[in-house]
Structure formats: structure tokens, C-alpha cells
Amino acid sequence: MASDLYEPKDKGSMKWPALVVSAPFGAVKEQSSGLYAQTLAERGFVTLAFDPSFTGESGGEVRNVASPDIFTEDYSAAIDCIGLLPQVDRERIGVMAICGLSGMALTAASSDSRIKAVATASMYDMSRSMSRGYKDSYTMEQRHKVIDYLSKQRWVDAEKGSYAVGLHEVPFDNTGNLVRGNRVLPDTLPADADPVFTAFFNYYRTPRGFHARSINSAMAWTATTPMSFFNFPMAANIRMVSPRPILLIAGANAHSRYYSEDVYKAASDPKQLLIVPGADHVDLYDQLDKIPFNDLERFFKSALT
Incomplete structure (x- = not known):
């Protein structure tokens, strides 16, 4: 797996909270996940934006094949990587997932307790989308x-x-x-x-x-x-994420809004659903006036204490 590491500019000698950041399904780390990683690093987190296996600069053959199982495992592999960095407090690691990789993030968190908090933006369940339309x-x-x-x-x-x-x-x-x-x-x-x-x-x-x-x-x-x-029901064990918190962010005008709303209903507390007024699905990829970075900062700083 290939990834880009972002760090707070004045990190000093302390151990920092960290975030693994995924791109939308079919995107690369140089797109929206890099923007999120850069901005959250500016706000006090060590962040790692990665390309899933078989895509972007990551390895794996056949190229451009997606596997829900392997993409879920990619999150745990990214946790392995960032948690070994000497500047990272491995007890304070979260995941920031965007669009179609969000389902894999929630699935990974349900079985990897090293993930202490999960936030999603424009969440998409790719298993549900591909198998049910x-x-x-x-x-x-x-x-x-x-x-x-x-x-x-x-x-x-x-x-x-x-x-x-x-x-x-x-x-x-x-x-x-x-x-x-x-x-x-x-x-x-x-x-x-x-x-x-x-x-x-x-x-x-x-x-x-x-x-x-x-x-x-x-x-x-x-x-x-x-x-x-078709064979991989995403987030089937989502209640296992609790008592670790989940924040689901969706645009009020997003065609994908129902995914976040349905996950919110299925998840156990603590959980939050944040609907961004005037935003569609893609606005939350890169529109700085609509991505609620202040809310993300508050969520992760509270969760990763």
C-alpha cells in the first residue's frame, strides 16, 4: 500500500493523535483524501492518506480490481503503519473515510478495536449499491x-x-x-x-x-x-463499533444521504448524524466552505483523548 503522511507543522516532541484517511471508491490519495489529511494535520493530527490495494500507487495484481474484504483489511494495515510511528500515540488513532470506502471503514472498526473513532463523509455502502442498485x-x-x-x-x-x-x-x-x-x-x-x-x-x-x-x-x-x-454485507456487525463513537456527515441534497441515515439507525451509541445544509454528495469532496472541519476537529479531539 502507498500512502502520504501529513504532520502538524510544530509537532515538537509529544505523541500525537492520528487519523487514517481514505479516498472515495475509485479515487486516489492525491484527491479528496489528501485534502482532508492536509487540513486535519493543520488542526493537530498526524494523518495518513492511502491508496487501496490494486489502485493508485499501491501494489497488487490484477490492477483496478476492488475487493471489499481486502479494502477492509487495508484500513487495519494502515493502522499498523501509523501506529508504529514514534510521534503517534497508538491509543489515539481514528479513521476519516470518504464516500465509497466508508463502508469498509465501519466494517474494519467493527473488528479492529485499535480504531478508536470513525467519521465518514458522503458515506456509501458499495456492497448494497452494487448488489441492490x-x-x-x-x-x-x-x-x-x-x-x-x-x-x-x-x-x-x-x-x-x-x-x-x-x-x-x-x-x-x-x-x-x-x-x-x-x-x-x-x-x-x-x-x-x-x-x-x-x-x-x-x-x-x-x-x-x-x-x-x-x-x-x-x-x-x-x-x-x-x-x-454481492457476497460481502458491509457493516453487518456495526453494533460492535460501540462504545467507540461514529460521526456520519452527509449533504442535505446528496443522493447518497440515505446511506448515512440508515447506518445511523443501525449503529449503537455513541453516534452522530450531521447533515450539511446546501451540500450535495460531491461538495464534501473538496468544498472548504461546506466540509465541516470544525465539527470533525471537535469530534476527533473529544474521541481521541
């Missing part, structure tokens, strides 16, 4: 169509000895057929793009957030990536 909209017939497509694609890949790429959240067209593609986002914004697609495009495909190593900016996941997510 947006707001659980897949019918049972559609779910079977997706797994049939993934299963047959494995034959194609096995026969060729190489992998195909595809859409990790498989949509259906108006006639009920699967929609395929070889890029997460196109080169140009379609004229009929909806507001959610437009928000993602305006971050990942423009100078605002583009990075050549980002899957969302320039590539796609392996086509069979969703298969393992």
Missing part, C-alpha cells in the same frame, strides 16, 4: 441478470487469459437490458446527464479533481469486480 431499486430479476452477466464474463476473461473492464454499478436501460461501458466517466459530459452524474463529472473529469491514476477520472474497474460485493 440505487435505493435498493433492483428487482430480483435484475439482480439475477447482473450475476449472470458477471458469471459469464468470468468465462470470457478465463478463456482470454486477461480481464475486461466495465461499470461497477451496472445500470439498466429503458428496455430492461444491462448497460455496459469501459470507462466510469466519459471524456465529455452527455447532454442528457442528470445532476448526480454531472456532479461526479465536474469533479473527476475537470481540473478541479482530475488525476491520471484515479479510476474514476480515467479508467474503470475490472468488469467482474461487483461479484465479491
Whole structure:
């Protein structure tokens, strides 16, 4: 795993609280997670922004494959790393997770008690999204169509000895057929793009957030990536995080808001749900006037005492 380390400028000789920071699903540490890591380091934390296995500058073959199990383990590996630093108090380590890696953060915290607090921004449950569709909209017939497509694609890949790429959240067209593609986002914004697609495009495909190593900016996941997510219920043991605190942050206008609200209902105390007025999902990637860094600072400084 590759990561970038950020430290308070005037750290002196004391041991500091630390945060492991993850990027959105398909992003890299040079994008929003680096911004969070930099800003939280300015506020008194040693922070580590990492690329998940098989992506960005991290190692692993096949490239650009996502594994919910391995990505969950990546958090514990990042804890291993930051907790060995002499300037870090290993009893005061938390996780700051963004978007699609948030589900893995909560899953990791449910089995790794070294994680003393978890905050998420624009939380997404990738297992639920891939296996059930947006707001659980897949019918049972559609779910079977997706797994049939993934299963047959494995034959194609096995026969060729190489992998195909595809859409990790498989949509259906108006006639009920699967929609395929070889890029997460196109080169140009379609004229009929909806507001959610437009928000993602305006971050990942423009100078605002583009990075050549980002899957969302320039590539796609392996086509069979969703298969393992059908078998991995994220945060199934979320009550095990308690008595360690959880802070869930979502934009009031975010299409993903329901994920944070549902996790809040499922989690045990102590827990907080913070809804940011006027913010959509992507605003919480990089809009400094909308990301509630003051609340994040207060949360982690209280939790990591």
C-alpha cells in the first residue's frame, strides 16, 4: 500500500493523535483524501492518506480490481503503519473515510478495536449499491441478470487469459437490458446527464479533481469486480463499533444521504448524524466552505483523548 503522511507543522516532541484517511471508491490519495489529511494535520493530527490495494500507487495484481474484504483489511494495515510511528500515540488513532470506502471503514472498526473513532463523509455502502442498485431499486430479476452477466464474463476473461473492464454499478436501460461501458466517466459530459452524474463529472473529469491514476477520472474497474460485493454485507456487525463513537456527515441534497441515515439507525451509541445544509454528495469532496472541519476537529479531539 502507498500512502502520504501529513504532520502538524510544530509537532515538537509529544505523541500525537492520528487519523487514517481514505479516498472515495475509485479515487486516489492525491484527491479528496489528501485534502482532508492536509487540513486535519493543520488542526493537530498526524494523518495518513492511502491508496487501496490494486489502485493508485499501491501494489497488487490484477490492477483496478476492488475487493471489499481486502479494502477492509487495508484500513487495519494502515493502522499498523501509523501506529508504529514514534510521534503517534497508538491509543489515539481514528479513521476519516470518504464516500465509497466508508463502508469498509465501519466494517474494519467493527473488528479492529485499535480504531478508536470513525467519521465518514458522503458515506456509501458499495456492497448494497452494487448488489441492490440505487435505493435498493433492483428487482430480483435484475439482480439475477447482473450475476449472470458477471458469471459469464468470468468465462470470457478465463478463456482470454486477461480481464475486461466495465461499470461497477451496472445500470439498466429503458428496455430492461444491462448497460455496459469501459470507462466510469466519459471524456465529455452527455447532454442528457442528470445532476448526480454531472456532479461526479465536474469533479473527476475537470481540473478541479482530475488525476491520471484515479479510476474514476480515467479508467474503470475490472468488469467482474461487483461479484465479491454481492457476497460481502458491509457493516453487518456495526453494533460492535460501540462504545467507540461514529460521526456520519452527509449533504442535505446528496443522493447518497440515505446511506448515512440508515447506518445511523443501525449503529449503537455513541453516534452522530450531521447533515450539511446546501451540500450535495460531491461538495464534501473538496468544498472548504461546506466540509465541516470544525465539527470533525471537535469530534476527533473529544474521541481521541
